[in-house]
Amino acid sequence: MSLTSYFMEATYLIASILFILSLKMMSHPDTARRGMFLAEGGMLAAIIGTLIGAHIVTWTWILAGLTIGSIVGAWMAVTVPMTAMPQRTALSHAFGALAAALVGIGEFMVNIGDLGPVKRGALGFEIILGALTTTGSLIAAGKLQGIIQGKPIQFRGQNILNLAVLAALAGCFFYFWFHPEASAVFYSMLGIAFLFGVMLVIPIGSADMPVVMSLLNSYAGLAAAATGFVLGNNVLIIAGTLDGFSGFILSVLMCKAMNRSITNVLFGGFGAAVAGPTAATAGGVMREISIDDAAMQLAFANRVIFVPGYGLATAQAQHAVRELAELLEDRGVTVKYAIHPVAGRMPGHMNVLLAEANVPYSALYEMEQVNPDFPSTDVAVVIGANDVVNPDARDNPKSIIAGMPILEVDRAKSVIVLKRGQGRGFSGLENPLFFKPCTSMLYGDAKTSLSHLAQAVQRV
Amino acid sequence: MNPAVLIASVYVFALAAFLGYQVISRVPPLLHTPLMSATNAISGISLIGSLVLAGAKGYPLPAHILGCVAVTTATINVVGGFGITDRMLKMFRSRTAPAKKEEK
Numbered sequence: 001m002s003l004t005s006y007f008m009e010a011t012y013l014i015a016s017i018l019f020i021l022s023l024k025m026m027s028h029p030d031t032a033r034r035g036m037f038l039a040e041g042g043m044l045a046a047i048i049g050t051l052i053g054a055h056i057v058t059w060t061w062i063l064a065g066l067t068i069g070s071i072v073g074a075w076m077a078v079t080v081p082m083t084a085m086p087q088r089t090a091l092s093h094a095f096g097a098l099a100a101a102l103v104g105i106g107e108f109m110v111n112i113g114d115l116g117p118v119k120r121g122a123l124g125f126e127i128i129l130g131a132l133t134t135t136g137s138l139i140a141a142g143k144l145q146g147i148i149q150g151k152p153i154q155f156r157g158q159n160i161l162n163l164a165v166l167a168a169l170a171g172c173f174f175y176f177w178f179h180p181e182a183s184a185v186f187y188s189m190l191g192i193a194f195l196f197g198v199m200l201v202i203p204i205g206s207a208d209m210p211v212v213m214s215l216l217n218s219y220a221g222l223a224a225a226a227t228g229f230v231l232g233n234n235v236l237i238i239a240g241t242l243d244g245f246s247g248f249i250l251s252v253l254m255c256k257a258m259n260r261s262i263t264n265v266l267f268g269g270f271g272a273a274v275a276g277p278t279a280a281t282a283g284g285v286m287r288e289i290s291i292d293d294a295a296m297q298l299a300f301a302n303r304v305i306f307v308p309g310y311g312l313a314t315a316q317a318q319h320a321v322r323e324l325a326e327l328l329e330d331r332g333v334t335v336k337y338a339i340h341p342v343a344g345r346m347p348g349h350m351n352v353l354l355a356e357a358n359v360p361y362s363a364l365y366e367m368e369q370v371n372p373d374f375p376s377t378d379v380a381v382v383i384g385a386n387d388v389v390n391p392d393a394r395d396n397p398k399s400i401i402a403g404m405p406i407l408e409v410d411r412a413k414s415v416i417v418l419k420r421g422q423g424r425g426f427s428g429l430e431n432p433l434f435f436k437p438c439t440s441m442l443y444g445d446a447k448t449s450l451s452h453l454a455q456a457v458q459r460v
Numbered sequence: 461m462n463p464a465v466l467i468a469s470v471y472v473f474a475l476a477a478f479l480g481y482q483v484i485s486r487v488p489p490l491l492h493t494p495l496m497s498a499t500n501a502i503s504g505i506s507l508i509g510s511l512v513l514a515g516a517k518g519y520p521l522p523a524h525i526l527g528c529v530a531v532t533t534a535t536i537n538v539v540g541g542f543g544i545t546d547r548m549l550k551m552f553r554s555r556t557a558p559a560k561k562e563e564k
Contacts, residue, residue, distance in 0.1 A: 033550065362555060
């Protein structure tokens with residue numbers, strides 16, 4: 001081994017250590033940012049090490065790629081609004097996975113003769129995971145951006161067709177494993193994996209996106225780890241595995257927060273065929289409330305809890321809610337925010353939005369922390385959230401969301417629900433909360449309603 | 461593959477998985493979005509594989525071109541991912557800072 005190769009390996013070791021340290025520092029918001037600087041340093045070290053130690057002979061393509069990538073990446077980093085964070089992250093999963101898949105194709109073109117059975121297996125995984133994550137993430141991004149309809153796209157025999165495609169994929173994988181020279185099979189495997197990514201994500205509804213995002217995150221990481229096995233490169237294995245496991249842990253957490261299994265999310269097609277039978281439980285009338293009455297309730301409350309949901313993000317109402325909360329705090333009201341783990345479209349979505357609006361994180365409470373507070377709360381304000389506050393999940397064992405842990409806003413003395421219209425939420429499920437005597441509805445765009453409320457509170 | 465190298469790789473994988481589980485389960489839900497964005501940026505480490513493909517000795521032109529595309533997408537991931545993670549983490553603060561009124 002030459003001196004430059006030793007240097008390269010040293011940078012890889014440093015990068016691995018820095019990546020792990022940076023994730024450790026993620027455990028607290030005060031240290032997280034410094035941690036990311038470490039990770040950036042590690043990445044830079046690994047890149048410089050590679051450029052020096054990997055016997056680079058042609059610089060044109062490298063410089064072209066680095067330049068274009070940096071410009072596009074920096075542009076995205078600066079311009080993407082916080083409300084579009086789920087789409088941005090999905091797109092980013094697609095880019096990462098595509099890079100892994102392309103590296104795999106390159107290895108196939110050049111080095112396939114030298115790869116032993118284990119590396120061939122890793123290469124197969126890399127190609128399959130990379131390709132299906134690429135298209136799957138693109139579909140997810142399309143759904144989140146509203147380019148593709150958010151409702152699950154389902155048809156008869158879908159699961160059977162999916163299984164058939166999966167079988168074909170497995171067939172290609174094993175054939176390729178034993179006959180690495182068959183490039184037609186290799187490229188079919190690539191094509192089928194691209195197709196499978198699409199089919200995997202189209203039947204999943206928008207409300208389940210937090211799970212899908214986490215899973216795709218996991219796959220993208222595992223694709224990078226598989227690349228590490230193919231290239232015999234430890235830093236790729238370490239970084240990929242960290243990403244893979246982080247995504248996996250998040251998927252499990254998200255599933256727990258919905259009381260569903262991962263298979264159920266992937267193949268259940270939640271939200272398509274459920275509108276009928278469960279609706280019978282709810283009844284009565286929804287009581288509407290005027291801005292002034294609502295403002296009066298808020299202004300004379302002692303404790304108020306805001307419960308944000310995806311509607312807060314679509315209405316971009318995070319600043320409006322913070323302004324209202326500040327006015328209330330000035331009047332001596334204790335204000336908290338209750339965050340359900342699956343509120344929004346990706347893990348932690350609401351926290352980021354509220355942080356953007358300058359809400360201190362000490363006012364953001366997790367579900368387990370805040371649920372005991374609801375009975376002593378005067379007003380709970382639900383902003384564009386639906387399923388995560390649906391008492392049916394707790395009370396009605398027949399409901400399809402039965403057993404899902406919820407924010408128990410119905411235990412508060414009164415509830416104000418900010419809602420766009422009288423329609424049902426994304427899951428198409430009737431919500432008995434809206435019919436309770438303690439609940440009143442405030443219809444309209446969340447942002448407008450909140451700023452009107454703020455004005456009315458000032459007049460009180 | 462040399463069996464010793466393979467075994468070492470499997471060790472690395474298993475230890476990284478264990479360590480990842482330990483480290484990441486400590487991250488509070490508050491930071492789950494930045495976490496996802498950060499791990500995604502870190503997995504942009506496939507950039508180093510792409511760099512080799514795009515410019516190293518012994519690879520033909522088609523491989524260089526594939527590598528160039530891979531370098532581009534991986535760089536977008538790294539630069540964009542770290543950039544946006546930093547932007548998010550900057551926003552998390554513990555208490556109402558005096559600077560808050562300016563941003564309206």
